[in-house]
Amino acid sequence: MQHITKIFPRIVANDDISFQLKKGEIHALLGENGAGKSTLMSVLFGLYVPDGGRILVEGEEVKISDPHEANRLGIGMVHQHFKLVQVFTALENIVLGVETTRGGVLQMEEAREKVDALSKQYGLLVDLDKKIEDMTVGMQQRVEILKMLYRDSEILVFDEPTAVLTPQEIDELIRIIKDLAAEGKSIIFISHKLDEIQQVANRCTILRKGKFIATVNVAEATNEQLSEMMVGRKVMLQVEKDEPQIGEVALHVEDLVIKAPGLSEKNKVNHVSFDVHKGEIVSIAGIENNGQHEVVMALTGLMPATSGKISLNGEDITDWSVRKRNYKHISHIPEDRHKHGLILDFDLANNFILQSFFTDKFSNHGFLNSQSIQKYSTELIKQYDIRSAKGPDTVVKSMSGGNQQKAILAREMDRSHDLLIAVQPTRGLDVGAIEYIHKQLVRERDNGKAILLISLELDEVMNVSDRILVMFNGEIVANVLPKDVSERDLGLYMLGSKVGA
């Protein structure tokens, strides 16, 4: 790709970027949120027509006007936010658009054989007859990868593939990517996690604010150098914090039980009790799908508890409505930003008032007060450094993934609350933003707020929290202080092979 330029209203997303991918290499793309990585890849994949520059594949200049053209040139892409048809099965999604038909009749069996062979070859385990909506994100991603391979793509683009995965799934994915490269496929790998880049990539291209900064050999660069090139200043990769000033109990959960849906006898959450104190960051660590999700849903009121009691500052909130919990009590950074966190078709300002639109601050006898909404939004945007094209009037759909996440964070941090529940709050953020979020969490703590952090990342858990709970199989199997436990032990707790205090 040479001199690629792509302009959106009031923003130059790609400014004269040149980028070269060698055959068989794994090339990482690194840059802050909104640096233009997804945009550059969308240009390559034919989703956007560039305003300048040219693309060469194997030395020949090509015009990629749409994704079909990209497919034909052997370019495949796994998008940051998957593009699968929810109500179709995995197999239907994989063949969609390139179906083989005979006399107008779909030939699914041939397709199934080919997909089966591919999934065996690369160890991509997928239940081909399951509908996408019933799958975990990890499995959806494997469907996306199979979809690319089924189309015989030679250039594979992964846009932040690891942001949505558990550490185990990440190891698996990295193995797959390395296998693919060994087969001679060329891979572009976007990630904010420097360790991953060190692990998989041969070379790394760094973008900042739409501009090309450098292409380096990964082996010759340290994490510190990479992050400095990307942010333009030194970044603290470790969280700095003082000893916590632990206050009285804020959140008290007693004997919480949540039954699994359907006829299953097993409980998703099985007699769980724990406390979170004021001025304390408690994290729940664990492998995905061990009941953490359900605990959060019950705390926020999005799912009813089968039995048990939840109280906040001494008040029993078990039967409170979602709105009552939201209002001045609980802030919640949700796991899935597109599903729960944002209304993508609204502008930023309207997203900032999602839970508080009816309060006196933003409405007046039932009428929205657009002036104060506008003013409030401008403040939040400034304070949390949310980058967007039109300020409060930017439609959220057009913002980069990381900036969408920042918008949610800003809203939830700023709303008044006693308890902040943060689920994967730094998912998809660049190192600079992560540093910032962690600082904010610690500041919240120092202001005497209770914080419950749910994270799949051991690093984050070890770094940020004051106390760690580990969930396994719907139960809390460990309650430890970070200084008393090694990452290895934590991993064992998470696998259920060790049970602690």
Place this chain on the structure above:
Amino acid sequence: MKKLISKILNNDAFSNTLASIISIVLGLIVGLVVMVIFNRAGAWPGFLVMLQGGFSDGARGIGQVLYYTTPLILVGLAVGFSFQTGLFNIGVIGQFTIAAYVAIIIGGKLTMPASIHWIVALIGASLAGVIWAAVPGILKAYFRVSEIISCIMMNYIALYLVNQLVHDTHYESTTAMSAYVKKTALMPKLGLDKIFPGSTVNSGLFIAIIVAILVYILLYKTSFGYSLRCCGLNRDASKYAGINETRNIIIVMLISGFIAGLAGGILYLSAITKNYKISELFITEPGYGIPVALLGMSHPIGIIFSSLFIAYIIVGGSLMQGYGFPVETVGIITAVLIYFSAFSLVFKNKVNKFALHFSYKESQKTDSLKNE
């Protein structure tokens, strides 16, 4: 100057309007082609007459356009309002039909002074619409029954029920239609009959415009409207925000049914000659709700204009018969135009793309000027 153009181009309201206009023009071209196929000689003059629409018939013609516009605004609003909140009230037809019956009965059977008779009849009609919409609303809110299916069922129930009821209770056998409503129950003219002599336009037009403005305010200016739009755009996020979706679904259906009922009432109280015809087919007016809403991008103000346009074409189309076009062709041509209106969303995206390109070119020019 160029800056100004680029600013206008990037304005949302402008691109909506432009998109609607483009789809109308394309619809007209295709309509003309259809006309040429049917009747080569009459095509051009017929087309011109259709374009002149209401204007070719003087003040009366304009009055008739406004008369047709009135129910279209209301049914368009009923559909568009439900669209915006993520529901699809396809039951506007049934709500309209049942309301028409209630208006006819109150207007034809009861005796009241002129100052209140029509008001009572209108209120009765609207409430009938509300009740008819409540059924799918409750089924959807509490039992997750698709409103589309229950609305279609309610439409058929309304059609056959009203056919039977009209026949049994208020029937004029010589015309095979409903009997007349009393003069006291007719919509007041408010002087519109002086401005547009010979036409049936009446104060219902003002009611329709006021309702459009109220719906606009409700949707965009109130916190309740905000919560409705949230539900329409992302149900999971609304739940997360603590918005009571069950309540919203019911309220939206009730309001939508109210507006549909109002439309039915106003149309059947508009003139002594407007009677309910017993038929196996649905009344045509509420059927325009969906195209009107689509062409108006479900925006209340857009709906006023799209109703005007479609009413204009209906009146113009009816005049084409004088040029050797059978009634059926007139129907086809209006249908072509209306179907094209559904494409306005496609054109909206094109307009936006063009606007982007234009502003980019301009910004480059200014950049190069700076560099020099």
